Amino acid sequence: MILKKGLPLPECLKERFPGAEGLVCVAVKLPPKETDQPYKVASSGLAPDYHDVVRDICAGQGEVLCDHSYYGQKEMARRAGLGAVARNGLLWCPELKCFPYLGEIVTDRPAEAVSAGSLFRCPAVPCKNSACASCPALKDGFCRELCISHITQKNGPFSYDEAVRIGYNIYGCDLCQQTCPLCRWEPLRVEMPPLEFWLDISKAGFEENRSRYPFLWIGRNKVRRNALAAAYNLRLDCAEEYLKKAAGDPSAAVSQTASALLEHL
Ligand code: SF4
Ligand code: SF4
Structure with missing residues (x-):
């Protein structure tokens, strides 16, 4: 549409x-x-x-x-x-x-002037049971540093708090839209590989999948860093093994995130 x-x-x-x-x-x-x-x-x-x-x-x-x-x-x-x-x-x-x-x-053609959208008033501010009511990033106006979407795309390693903050999200966050009563959110389910696929992915495997999954634009190291945090947050049985292996990774984003999480295991 x-x-x-x-x-x-x-x-x-x-x-x-x-x-x-x-x-x-x-x-x-x-x-x-x-x-x-x-x-x-x-x-x-x-x-x-x-x-x-x-x-x-x-x-x-x-x-x-x-x-x-x-x-x-x-x-x-x-x-x-x-x-x-x-x-x-x-x-x-x-x-x-x-x-x-x-x-x-x-x-270069003059566009028709139309009336501007009225200044918006949400029907209830914040709506009960919506991300607006519970997300720390929306508590006192929008705080980018606390927004999961921003954290999953930032450069460098995660602190422990950032790693925990992203929850199960390995790219972005849709909660604002999913929980807004003004929004029709009826998602199609997309078949995806298990999380271990992203934790293990080689450089060649990553390049092969680029055109299939647009979120891979953030790069292999950020995807692996985010997947490590999600494995920890999901309490996967394999999380410890992956974190120990990743602690020696040449990428600082991956190794330092793994070390921060290992301290809390
Ligand atoms: S995208 Fe997610 S983390 Fe960011 S403000 Fe919306 S609900 Fe909060
Ligand atoms: S959930 Fe939607 S309608 Fe409710 S406060 Fe947030 S943006 Fe506004």
């Missing part, structure tokens, strides 16, 4: 895109997905890659921007009337009933 709404090119972008007249904001709802394993991968980390989807949808219509930090994508989408920013910091789109993926097309 796709929505497109335009707005005149905002003043702040005129210098960067001389001659452009409009900005078309695009919101895409991809079918949510979840793993069939006890460990979790966020829906965005399971195919298809939304960057490719957004670029395909927008191809040939102007300069396509996707997942960038030039300016606030959510704010532009809100101004275009696509939705509103909810308490969890995501853009909620009433027409798609979801928190969509975003992209923009910079165009």
Whole structure:
């Protein structure tokens, strides 16, 4: 499902895109997905890659921007009337009933001005039994350092607290969307290999699987680091053996995370 709404090119972008007249904001709802394993991968980390989807949808219509930090994508989408920013910091789109993926097309055609999305008020703040009510990252506004999604993508080793914080997630976190009553979350189950597959994966095996699992963009060492933490959190029988082996790994992200966890076994 796709929505497109335009707005005149905002003043702040005129210098960067001389001659452009409009900005078309695009919101895409991809079918949510979840793993069939006890460990979790966020829906965005399971195919298809939304960057490719957004670029395909927008191809040939102007300069396509996707997942960038030039300016606030959510704010532009809100101004275009696509939705509103909810308490969890995501853009909620009433027409798609979801928190969509975003992209923009910079165009030399004047885009129609539409009314901006109203400032959003969540119906109950925070909703009971939602991530907004219980997630430490959402306690006093959004705290990136406590967000599981950020932790699973950060560089370097985990502290013990970070390793415990990610729980069973080896990439990202969908709880904000899964638990929001405004969101229709009916995920397709994706067949995935057991966690040991990621703990053991060789460089060659990793490269072979890259196109199949988009979340592998974070790199082999981060995937193995995250899988070690998930094995510990899942209390897998094999966790100790893998942690001891990983403590001698050439990657500091892997070896130091393993050592931090071994101290608490
Ligand atoms: S993505 Fe997960 S950890 Fe991050 S704010 Fe949402 S529920 Fe909390
Ligand atoms: S769970 Fe409730 S508070 Fe959180 S974004 Fe959804 S409606 Fe808003």
